[in-house]
Structures are given as structure tokens and as C-alpha cells.
Amino acid sequence: MRVETTITINRPVEEVMGFLTKIENLPSWAENIVEAEQTSQGPVGRGTTCRIVSEVMQRRLSHEFAVTEFSPGESYSAHSTDGPFPMSLTYSISPMDGGSRLHSVSEVRLTGLMALAESAMSARAQARFESDHQNLKRILES
Numbered sequence: 001m002r003v004e005t006t007i008t009i010n011r012p013v014e015e016v017m018g019f020l021t022k023i024e025n026l027p028s029w030a031e032n033i034v035e036a037e038q039t040s041q042g043p044v045g046r047g048t049t050c051r052i053v054s055e056v057m058q059r060r061l062s063h064e065f066a067v068t069e070f071s072p073g074e075s076y077s078a079h080s081t082d083g084p085f086p087m088s089l090t091y092s093i094s095p096m097d098g099g100s101r102l103h104s105v106s107e108v109r110l111t112g113l114m115a116l117a118e119s120a121m122s123a124r125a126q127a128r129f130e131s132d133h134q135n136l137k138r139i140l141e142s
Contacts, residue, residue, distance in 0.1 A: 001108045001122050003129040010099040011140045013073050017093055019140060020102075021076065023050045029135040032056055032128065039064070046070045050078070063087055085110055104133060 009016050019025055021044040026036035035053035038044070048067040053060055063083030070076045075092040086109040094101050106129060110121075 001110060001125060002105065003122070003126045004103070004105040005126075005130050005133050006101065006103045007133045007137055008096060008099055008101055009137050009140050013093050013095050013100045016100045016102060016140060017073055017076075017091075019136075020091055023052070026052065029139055030132045031135070034060070044070065044076070049081070065089075102133070102136075104129070 023036045023038045023044075027033045032054045033052060034055050036050065038048065038050045040047070040049040042048070044067065046067055046069065048070075050065050051062060052065060053062045055061075061084050063080045065078040065087075066081050067076055067078045069090075073093070075090065077088065077090040080087040088105075088107045090105045092103045106125075108125075
């Protein structure tokens with residue numbers, strides 16, 4: 001399942017990317033995320049690890065992630081290294097007049113019974129992804 005969105009945020013690229021790469025900020029704007037912590041030391045870069053716990057359909061799901069690509073002020077990608085299903089996230093950012101254009105992609109490979117429900121879950125996941133990014137915009141622009 002793939003969901004993606006593009007949003008304009010009226011803040012500089014460095015500010016948007018700085019907020020996104022501070023994993024502890026995730027629960028403040030992503031509604032289903034209940035815990036997020038960086039599990040490695042140092043600044044965010046390739047190889048940084050984190051743990052994210054989400055609550056979906058009254059179930060807590062924990063994923064471990066590793067940053068696989070990192071280009072300061074441009075993009076970063078993280079892929080799950082452990083969790084109930086494989087997952088990846090990619091954020092790409094570019095400057096625009098008065099702000100930043102953020103393009104986000106999340107890919108999840110569902111298996112078993114969850115794979116059978118993928119088409120039903122896809123529209124709901126897309127709506128949640130877009131709503132979360134509106135929350136991000138509201139927080140950064142306030």
C-alpha cells in the first residue's frame with residue numbers, strides 16, 4: 001500500500017526538515033503515533049535508528065526504523081528493520097516562495113489477512129496521511 005501527499009508549509013526548508021527529523025515531534029502531528037524516540041546517539045543521518053509505536057484499530061504496533069538516505073535540507077528516507085510488517089517513509093523538501101514544498105511517501109507491505117483488506121484500508125490511510133500533514137503545517141505555521 002502506498003500513500004503520498006504534497007503540502008506547502010510557510011516556513012523555511014531548514015525549519016521544516018529540522019522539525020521532521022526530530023523524531024520525538026512525531027506524536028504531536030501524526031494522530032496514530034503514540035510514542036516515538038531516537039534509539040541511536042548523535043545527530044540524524046544515515047544509519048540513525050528510532051522506534052515508533054502507533055495505535056491502529058485499537059492495536060499498538062511497534063516498528064524499529066533506520067535512516068537509509070539522508071540529504072540535509074533536501075530529503076530523508078527510513079525503512080523498518082523490525083515490526084509487524086515492512087514499512088518505509090520518504091520525505092523530500094524543496095524551497096518555494098515564502099516557504100517549503102514537502103512531498104511525503106509511505107509504503108507498507110501488508111501480509112496475511114491485512115493484505116486482503118488493503119483496498120479498504122488504502123483510502124482511510126490516505127485520508128489520515130493528508131490530515132497528519134495538515135496538522136504538521138498548522139503546528140509549523142503557528
